[in-house]
Amino acid sequence: MRHLRVPSAETQHWLEICRNRGWLQSGAGVLSLENGKKGIPLSIRAPQESDSQWNGNSIFMADGIIKGPEHWSEHLPSELVEEIKDEIPNSYEIQGDILIVKLEEKIRKHGPVIAEAMIKQLPSVRLVCADNGVTGEFRVRDLQPLAARANDISTITQIRENGVLISTDPTKVYFSARLSKEREDNLSSAKELRKKLSRPLRVCDPYAGVGPSLASLLREQNLVSECYAGDLNPDAFDLLQDNIHSFISKSDVPLTTLSVKNIDARKWVEEQGCIDKIDFLLVNLPHHSLEHLPDLLPLMSKDSISVIRGWAIIDRESLMSQEENISSMIKQTGGEVKSVTCSEVKGFSSSKIFMRFESWQKFH
Numbered sequence: 001m002r003h004l005r006v007p008s009a010e011t012q013h014w015l016e017i018c019r020n021r022g023w024l025q026s027g028a029g030v031l032s033l034e035n036g037k038k039g040i041p042l043s044i045r046a047p048q049e050s051d052s053q054w055n056g057n058s059i060f061m062a063d064g065i066i067k068g069p070e071h072w073s074e075h076l077p078s079e080l081v082e083e084i085k086d087e088i089p090n091s092y093e094i095q096g097d098i099l100i101v102k103l104e105e106k107i108r109k110h111g112p113v114i115a116e117a118m119i120k121q122l123p124s125v126r127l128v129c130a131d132n133g134v135t136g137e138f139r140v141r142d143l144q145p146l147a148a149r150a151n152d153i154s155t156i157t158q159i160r161e162n163g164v165l166i167s168t169d170p171t172k173v174y175f176s177a178r179l180s181k182e183r184e185d186n187l188s189s190a191k192e193l194r195k196k197l198s199r200p201l202r203v204c205d206p207y208a209g210v211g212p213s214l215a216s217l218l219r220e221q222n223l224v225s226e227c228y229a230g231d232l233n234p235d236a237f238d239l240l241q242d243n244i245h246s247f248i249s250k251s252d253v254p255l256t257t258l259s260v261k262n263i264d265a266r267k268w269v270e271e272q273g274c275i276d277k278i279d280f281l282l283v284n285l286p287h288h289s290l291e292h293l294p295d296l297l298p299l300m301s302k303d304s305i306s307v308i309r310g311w312a313i314i315d316r317e318s319l320m321s322q323e324e325n326i327s328s329m330i331k332q333t334g335g336e337v338k339s340v341t342c343s344e345v346k347g348f349s350s351s352k353i354f355m356r357f358e359s360w361q362k363f364h
């Protein structure tokens with residue numbers, strides 16, 4: 001392949017000229033040469049060395065560095081790219097080896113071709129599914145498989161988070177990889193509470209899904225002495241049961257109680273031995289967390305400090321009043337509030353936000 005030899009400092013300048021004039025060989029990379037020079041790969045449309053447009057730079061023959069396509073859309077037929085260029089999806093989500101993509105109505109019929117292109121480009125992706133929105137009581141996504149590597153269309157996959165493998169099935173249960181930072185912060189708060197109490201914690205995650213929050217808590221040595229976890233979605237419960245055993249660390253202080261149930265979170269108060277017990281509670285049902293909170297407070301331990309971390313979708317303008325709102329729920333259940341902080345994690349819609357709250361209190 002012909003290459004244009006240019007001084008290194010002029011590489012960008014000549015790349016731009018070649019690109020604009022159709023002289024750049026696509027799919028090939030720039031060569032690094034001796035004496036600080038670079039070799040720009042030329043297409044067959046580029047003029048001969050004698051052409052004055054090269055400003056005296058020489059042309060030489062060399063094997064080019066062939067780069068693969070940089071974007072999955074480069075695997076699509078060029079006529080299709082031209083037809084759908086304004087609707088080409090520019091983002092997607094990956095859970096394990098499953099890629100989930102939202103397709104505009106206009107390009108849905110091209111879903112299988114788009115999915116094949118994505119599989120060609122992304123070696124770690126096995127299955128591509130179209131995301132047709134959230135459905136049902138458990139807000140699970142309606143996913144339509146579009147293409148699979150080696151025809152393996154299983155929707156069960158494993159996600160690695162903070163060194164732990166978590167099995168999930170995005171067609172049946174909720175999981176958000178984007179909230180992994182929140183889970184890291186759960187761990188920091190739990191460690192701080194352990195320090196204050198000078199003992200491992202009794203933890204409850206009643207909306208556990210497949211258990212990502214428990215993965216980080218249970219993996220930490222000597223952090224959890226008792227664990228109460230559940231989910232109302234039977235599919236999430238099945239996966240949670242399988243996952244949770246793989247999370248448990250070999251601590252000096254063993255886990256004395258592990259209770260995993262397929263129940264409504266508000267029913268934990270009816271479970272024997274759960275009331276007045278929990279040091280660290282997670283409340284993760286964002287559309288209803290604040291509504292459910294009063295029903296969960298009787299679970300909290302008495303006469304020692306405890307922590308609640310939760311997430312809620314609220315009206316943007318109500319953020320300022322949420323600390324007071326949560327404080328008053330705690331006080332009404334006999335709690336002495338040490339601190340409540342409410343912060344925006346991300347926007348949810350034009351008028352709503354996704355908020356995290358963390359409260360430290362002592363119930364009497």
Ligand SMILES: C[S@@+](CC[C@H](N)C(=O)[O-])C[C@H]1O[C@@H](n2cnc3c(N)ncnc32)[C@H](O)[C@@H]1O
Binds near residue numbers: 138231
């Ligand atoms: C937002 S997800 C959180 C899942 C998990 N904690 C995570 O971070 O991935 C909420 C979970 O609560 C479950 N759920 C919905 N209503 C419930 C209820 N009344 N009681 C217990 N779990 C419920 C859903 O099935 C879902 O798995």
